Structures are given as structure tokens and as C-alpha cells.
Amino acid sequence: MAKSEKYAVGVDLGGTNIKIGIVSQKGRVLEKLSLNSKAEGGPEKVVKQIKTGIKEILSGNKKKIRGIGIGAPGVVSTKKGTVENPPNFPGWTKVNLGNIIKKEFDINCYVENDANAAAIGEMIFGSGKKYNSFVMITLGTGVGGGIILNRKLYRGEIGAAGEVGHITINYNGPRCNCGSYGCIEAYVGNNYLISKVKSDLIVSPNQKILKLVNNDLNLLTPLIIQKAAEDGDTFSKAVISEMGEQIGAALASVSNLLDVGTFIIGGGVSGFGKPLFFAINKSLVARVIASLRNRVKVLPSKLKNEAGIKGASALVFYKS
């Protein structure tokens, strides 16, 4: 161990799992653990889980820890360290998670929205290392985002900036759960995507996919579509290519507005890999204004599975 290397604890607070790890300043995960979130138990239960988890991971640790970073869903006030109305956490209105953890462990604690933490993670450890400005997009159940401008997280008026998922690509398009229409999330968010593909498959059955799901379309997942596409299935390839076109259209709006050319894409659905990235890039290049055409690039996230823990720990290295 190099004497000068610094360490931090990263906490990735999710509705399904709470992941906690010790991460070095170089982005190496030394230890990690995962707990099933007892979100239904309300904030007290969850806070207790976080405390227990941090104690557990610190027991036996001999590294000097610089601080604790927490990536949480919902609107986060980084100054106060509060987390407000995180989706999938019932009974949780506003909790001062930062103060609670700081007091408990007598160490600096930094709280940030999880999508923003992911962007900071990519800037500190990942694909964003060498870019001054970029927009991070996370493709999963939802479509999240974080904006880095001149090596700083852009948070907006109340810290809610970066909602790339709720950029509309068709103002008369499908209803989105945010209340608007045609948001990119309403096209490529996991559930929307699967439900659209299912209804297409009911109209025109596809033997390759039906085989992969044992004739039960309820088993359809993005991974199944990916497998079928890799096997050469034309329908599945078209699904991925259309997704790319749609994502590229949303990113072109972002690029034209912000004059930022670099995008980093992570999250489950980005597992569609090269064909998806190819399609996003093609659509983006075709749609941005001339002065951006040679500057746009779409990069895959580097942090992958440990993005949550690394992003949260990066808050410590970013802010201290």
C-alpha cells in the first residue's frame, strides 16, 4: 500500500439493495457488502441498516478513511445532507442522512443524488477522467442523468438537474410516469421497452425469442432481446437500433442546448453493447447542429457493477 493513497467508504442506497464498500482514491474496491433494503420498514429501519453496514465494513479496517459518501435516490440537498422523497422508500419524506451518519461515525459525510454520484464517479475513476465536460446517462428501469461542466457537477436550482430521462422526443408520444408524454424514458426505460416489445410480439410472434423465453413472454427481459440480436434475429436487432435512434435524438437536444459533445452511458440496458452504441452515435451525429458534429462522442461507462459504490466514494475524493 502506497503511503499517500486515500480511502473512502461509499454507500449506494437503492430500493432493492444497500451496497457499501471501501474504495481507494484510484478506484480499487477493497471490501464490499450488500444488504437487502428494508425500505418498507421506513426511514428509521433503513438508516439503522446503513449504520450497521458501515460498522461492519469498517470492522477490522486499518486504512485511514477520509470520509463517507452516500448516493441516494430522490432530491438531495448536498449542503444540508438531506434526502427528500426517494422513490420506492415509503414513509420517507425528508431525512438528514448526512448529519446522522456524520455524528455516528465522527467523520465527513457527503450525500448526493445517485445519478449525480454516478457522474462524479465516472469523472474521478471512469470514462470521464480526461473530459472537462460530459453528460452521464444511466439506462435502467428509469433513465437517469448527471451533468459535469468544467469538472464540476451541475446541480441546478434545487439539485434536481440532469433529468435526461424526461427530455421528450415526441410531444404526442406515449405517456410517461412523470406525467408528460414521449419522454425518452417512456421509450427506453426497461419496463416501457419490454411492454412495447411484448405487444409487438403478440401481433407478430418471433420464434427465436419465444424459444428463449420458453413461450412465456412474461419472461422477456432486455437480456433476452440482446441474446436474440446476437443470434442474428432481425426483429431484436431492429429493437436495439430503434432504441439507439431514440436515445441519440434526446442526446442531440442535450448537446445542442449545452454545447457539450461527450456522453457516457451506463446502466443495465447499456449491456446491449456495440450495436446500441453504434445506433446512438449514428443518430446523434446526424441530429446535432453543424458546430457539434465533429465533437460528439458516446462512451460506455467504465464503472459497471460497482458504479454505485464507486460513485458514492468518489463524492469524498471530489469534495474533500
Next chain:
Amino acid sequence: MAKSEKYAVGVDLGGTNIKIGIVSQKGRVLEKLSLNSKAEGGPEKVVKQIKTGIKEILSGNKKKIRGIGIGAPGVVSTKKGTVENPPNFPGWTKVNLGNIIKKEFDINCYVENDANAAAIGEMIFGSGKKYNSFVMITLGTGVGGGIILNRKLYRGEIGAAGEVGHITINYNGPRCNCGSYGCIEAYVGNNYLISKVKSDLIVSPNQKILKLVNNDLNLLTPLIIQKAAEDGDTFSKAVISEMGEQIGAALASVSNLLDVGTFIIGGGVSGFGKPLFFAINKSLVARVIASLRNRVKVLPSKLKNEAGIKGASALVFYKS
């Protein structure tokens, strides 16, 4: 005249007219003149016109001038003072307008993109005075924009930020002259709007409008639509209301991305007045994410006809 009041020269470089004025720090226009742009004569001719115009307006002036501000179309490097490829200025690749004017008059000269200058003008003199952050939109032949974040102009990577007009609201929508599809400009930019309304009127003739244009649809302008709407014409009202819905959809994307709630709208078409603002606001409120719903507001520009000169002169007060 108060001893402490400061003055600046503002130059609004347009493809049709070059407008020049002396403006006080409070936004009062002391003197102004307008020249027909001789854009077809190339940059040398235009630069000569600017010089002559400034000399003219300064002759007899006894106020101490703090500097000269120039709002120009195209991509502007504020550091270097260069103006690159301004649309409607043939033969103009890159001209260091800032240096030329600075040398000629031995005074500070600030050059900025015209849409950005308009945003700075609203911040210093107009509807943006009391807002930390807002997005300015100019509705005219094109749809331009400027982004103010924490009382500073946000310029992006090369100064091309704020292209609100090229946010798509329908990725399969009408072709835009930027090369993309369904940009808000391709719906509400003057020419697109008029051509769409014309073709609707050919299919379903409208007596009120036909009367206003003496049966010649080539005379159709936004002003005619406005007049017909004010006379209670249902079709014209619907045109304005649809425009508002479309603009609101684009602004919702901006708001969700930037977490900025305040919009200021200027330019010719914003003359549609209250019905348009009502429709934009309704669409915007319905479409933004929950955390923005109570914060969004759409304000008319205060600078109106003198927006160009005032915005350009505001560059001096903003930067010096």
C-alpha cells in the same frame, strides 16, 4: 445627468440592419441609428459600415463611454473577439471584429453571439434582473436562446450553447434546416409556421384570414394570424395555442435537464401576446417533473425593439 452613470455603445449586427446606440447603465437609449447591412459586400464592407456607424453616433457625444459591445450572429469567441460563419453574411469565414473595433476606437470591445447578448441584456436591464438563473428564448425566423446560470452566461465548450431552437419535440417530425427532424424551430420558426398555416388554409379556406390578406396567402404573416385571433377567429386561436403547446414541450425538456424554472421569451412572434404565453405556460406546467411544477414561470422580454442594441451594450456593463 447623474455623475456616476456609465454609458456604452451597443452594436446589433444583423443580416438586414446594423443598429447602433448609446445606452446608459440603467438601460436608457440616448441615441441610436440604423444602417442597411451591406452583407453581400463581404466582411470588409460590413466592418467599414460598423466603424462609420460608431463614429457617427459618437460624434457630438459628451458622455464617457466605457466600451463597445457587439452582438453578432454565428459562433463567437468572446476571448478572441472573433465572429465565425455568421448566417446571411456571405464570404465571412472568421473575422476578429473585437480587435478591429478596439484598435479603431482605442476602447474595450466585447463581442458575443446575438442570442447570448439578448440574454445578458434581459439579465442587466430586463425581465431577468431579479433571477439568478433563466433561459432566454427568441422567437423569430429562427428560434434562438441564451442560458444564464447564477448570473453568468453559460457558453458551453466553444460558445455555441443555448440552441433552444434545435431541441427536438418530435424525432420523426418535419425536417429542420439544421439537418435534424422535429426541432422546435421547424414548428414555430416564422417561415415554417407560415408555410404550415398556408398549406392548412389551402385545404380549409378561412374567410377571416383571406379577407385580411386580400385573398393572397403570400401576404400571410404572424401579425395577420394574431389579428385574426384577436378578432375571435377559431382557426387562428388554435394555431397560437398549438404553438404554445409545442414551445412548452421544448421548454419542459430544458427545465428538466437544467433544473431552471424561469424562461424569458422575446422576438417577433412573441407578439402573439397573452394567448401564446398562456398556452406555453399551460404546456410547460403539465410537462415538467414534479419538483419543478411550482417553480416554472414564463415571462415576456422587456427589451422589445431595442433588445439588440441594449443586449450588445449590456456586454460592456456585464464584463467590465
